[in-house]
Amino acid sequence: MRTYVLQNVSQPNLLENIFPYSLPPLIKFEGKIQETIDGKTVEFDPNEVKTRDIHITDTTFRDGQQARPPYKKEHMVKLYEMMSRLGGPNGVIRQSEFFLYTKNDRETIDACRSLNLRFPEITGWIRANKGDFRLVKEMGLKETGMLTSSSDYHIFHKQNQTRQQAMDQYVEVVEAALEAGIRPRCHLEDITRADLPGFVFPFVQRLERLTENQPAHMKVKIRLCDTMGFGLSYPNAAEPRSIPKLIWRLRNECGISPDRLEWHGHNDFHKVHINGASAWIYGLNALNGTLFGFGERCGNPPLEGAIVEYIALKGSLSGINLSVITEMVQYYEKVIGTHLPTNYPFVGKDFNTTRAGIHAGGLRKFEQIYNIFDTTALLNRPPRVSITDKSGTDGIALWVNEFLGLKGDERLSITKVAKIQRWVMDQYEKEGRMSSITDEELEEQVKTNLQDYYEKHRRN
Amino acid sequence: MTRREIAQQVVKITARELNMNAADIKETDNFAMELGADSLKSIELVAAFEEEFEVSVIEEEALKVQSVGSAIDFFDKLLNKQ
Structure with a gap:
């Protein structure tokens, strides 16, 4: 047994290299993470996150709005403007997705674009329906998300399709996007409950072949939608719930680079933030979240939590203006009329x-x-x-x-x-x-x- | 102010704050153990002494004082040093 001897120091050791106080506590790693895949050990280097272009994408006005009364146009424009200031000039909040279906949706996008803000870039969200590209094109958007459900729960029981029918329909829509000059972002709904080798990986590989000759800015993006919050960040958790295995296979077996992978979580099992942060660590770049975690049922990764995590991982503010979070919560309470739980981290009335x-x-x-x-x-x-x-x-x-x-x-x-x-x-x-x-x-x-x-x- | 005068004042204030007879208070009495002063009462006692003697004390030092006799010594030192 190792013996530890009391060091009766004259000055306190406040461990300021980890707890600088001028920043949130820093997250440091001391080695690689090992994972067993197909009986072999693979390694993840968590320190890679410090140099990779990790960022946040926002879905406050899409998933976030599905779980609450609709925002008024002026609310969304103001929140969009504040989001831009929060993420700063380096685009830590890189993109924000909007509905396109109603006149109010489209007028909101126009109003946000009239602010001429570089970040977050406005993207769309449509169902996997070819006709919906007219909306994306009319709005002049460069990228849109599209619903491509991946589990048999959805394919068989919601869409009444075979896997082949589902895949063919999705691919047809992706092709339509490419023809229209719009970058497709496939939202693989329910991926943590899907047959990965039987549907997800063949589908992703087919998508990859489809865009292999496309320029980098047109290559398909993959959003990993943990629709029911089943994802697990623990090393050596079994598939399909394992986040590390999912990311590893998409990168190494399907050829999707980190800049084209995005995590979209849900909080049904209280794992929403740590799963999103772990997805960053295990090798994807985009973490999708919503302001204050508003989202279907128990919500999505809280955007403000992701921002603090970003600072803790990178070790600097990188242009982030954290005080805008306080402005945002005041705006929700005073103008929108939404009150947050008083003990909600970083923003609740009593968080500190x-x-x-x-x-x-x-x-x-x-x-x-x-x-x-x-x-x-x-x-x-x-x-x-x-x-x-x-x-x-x-x-x-x-x-x-x-x-x-x-x-x-x-x-x-x-x-x-x-x-x-x-x-x-x-x-x-x-x-x-x-x-x-x-x-x-x-x-x-x-x-x-x-x-x-x-x-x-x-x-x- | 002599130590005797300070002692009279300390006992008088203690009796008033703790609702006791001054005659029952001895210099050896511990504020908490014998006289039943809880933490808030102890702070109120210090506040009352400060007001009576028109001084400000360092709270950590004042709250270390445990007995009537040591309170008398504390204020004797404080007042007669000035």
């Missing part, structure tokens, strides 16, 4: 709010103890404390100092806020209160008990 007094104490002494990264600088969201009977005098001091904007030596100690804490405790112990103390109530307490400070720091 602590309620426990012992945590508030830590936060007051050294913010980094209980804040995930510099949320003030990156997200424009300072850590907060919610006041209840559990938040303690430390919690009150933290709240009051934030409220009064006091910094450094100006900050009030717990003895200065003891009267407010007594009032809070009386609310619960004597009045039988069951709810949190509101900001408005606390402000009244500051006015009453810290009148001089209130006059000096808050009156104006």
